[in-house]
Amino acid sequence: MIPFLDLKAQHRRIRPKLDAALARVIDSGQFVLGQEVSAFEERFAAYCDTKHCIAVNSGTSALHLALLAAGIGPGDEVITVSMTFVATTAAILYCGAKPIYVDVDRDTWTMDPKLIEKAITSKTKAILPVHLHGLMADMDPIVEIARRHKLMVIEDAAQSHGAEYKGRRAGSIGDAGCFSFYPGKNLGALGEGGAVVSSNRELARRVALLRDWGQESKYHHVLAGYNYRMDGVQGAVLNVKMDYIEEWTKGRRAVASEYDRLITFEQCKRPAPPSDFRHVYHVYAIEVDRRDHVQKMLHAAGIGTGIHYPIPVHLQKAYSDLRYCQGDLPVTEELADRFLSLPIYAEFQPAQMAQVVEALAEAVPSMAI
Numbered sequence: 001m002i003p004f005l006d007l008k009a010q011h012r013r014i015r016p017k018l019d020a021a022l023a024r025v026i027d028s029g030q031f032v033l034g035q036e037v038s039a040f041e042e043r044f045a046a047y048c049d050t051k052h053c054i055a056v057n058s059g060t061s062a063l064h065l066a067l068l069a070a071g072i073g074p075g076d077e078v079i080t081v082s083m084t085f086v087a088t089t090a091a092i093l094y095c096g097a098k099p100i101y102v103d104v105d106r107d108t109w110t111m112d113p114k115l116i117e118k119a120i121t122s123k124t125k126a127i128l129p130v131h132l133h134g135l136m137a138d139m140d141p142i143v144e145i146a147r148r149h150k151l152m153v154i155e156d157a158a159q160s161h162g163a164e165y166k167g168r169r170a171g172s173i174g175d176a177g178c179f180s181f182y183p184g185k186n187l188g189a190l191g192e193g194g195a196v197v198s199s200n201r202e203l204a205r206r207v208a209l210l211r212d213w214g215q216e217s218k219y220h221h222v223l224a225g226y227n228y229r230m231d232g233v234q235g236a237v238l239n240v241k242m243d244y245i246e247e248w249t250k251g252r253r254a255v256a257s258e259y260d261r262l263i264t265f266e267q268c269k270r271p272a273p274p275s276d277f278r279h280v281y282h283v284y285a286i287e288v289d290r291r292d293h294v295q296k297m298l299h300a301a302g303i304g305t306g307i308h309y310p311i312p313v314h315l316q317k318a319y320s321d322l323r324y325c326q327g328d329l330p331v332t333e334e335l336a337d338r339f340l341s342l343p344i345y346a347e348f349q350p351a352q353m354a355q356v357v358e359a360l361a362e363a364v365p366s367m368a369i
């Protein structure tokens, strides 16, 4: 069996450091925020090349608070994409605002900047691009349009720790960037976690207040806030993993370039990141005809795969009130039918790679039968 994700392999290697970090938190008694979380915030801000990092309890909370701190509220519209995890849309709705979807680019699979201006109305307050699978959206035109129309830009960087766009880090280009540290992410906690990064001091101050009940000092509440604080344990774990994030990212990129080299059959379209983007391959997805059939064949060969994502958000039952229909976002819908994610992690072995590519080569020609 080749699992789609192998966190056990990652944790086996760093287990003594994790054990020591957990013991430190237990001994310190700082279970919510505290020194470990502050130390992590400092390191992660530096890693993202931003002035501030505010650690929270999930990527969804990060998006919610970044939007609130950016002034998004009831009646506002936020331009985003539907090819993402539902949390992007949910966070907009939590603010009382409305997501307005634009389609994604056929080659990069991220927000198509050419479609943004047509979607802007008098109610539009922000643009929320998603750096899908670890590849950043085309940020220059997005920011240029936003500045011209006086809109905020919030980056959903939940899948893109350390990704770069023309030399700039994910989270550092918009007004704020939002990360998830869900265990399977490129930087994963031992439970839930997230962070907002920003170089805007006032925005960061508001996020920090909102995550902790809007308290300026104990029992002095200046904003109606939330309990979105990060646990001390997660801060300590993430501090340990920060020592490895670059090595793991290089490992993922090496696996991806090996897939690129070996998957040469025409029926599989591989990701094609522009050369001045640093893709961090949270997901290595290919496009393939008769995807469900290919996925079944790979599973029969003992290979775990995923689909990110099989039903775009605008076609999910939970969001039918938004009144989008099949056909509204043709590229997104086509990709949802064709995406297939292959196993990728820093510890992936060459023999496993050979097995996946061989099984894929067998599954693909059989499609013609």
Ligand SMILES: Cc1ncc(COP(=O)(O)O)c(C=O)c1O
Pocket (backbone or CB within 6 Å): 058, 059, 060, 061, 084, 085, 087, 088, 130, 156, 158, 159, 179, 180, 181, 182, 192, 193, 194
């Ligand atoms: C693109 C994207 N946005 C937001 C989230 C939400 O993050 P979390 O699960 O930490 O709340 C995720 C997590 O899967 C995600 O992939």
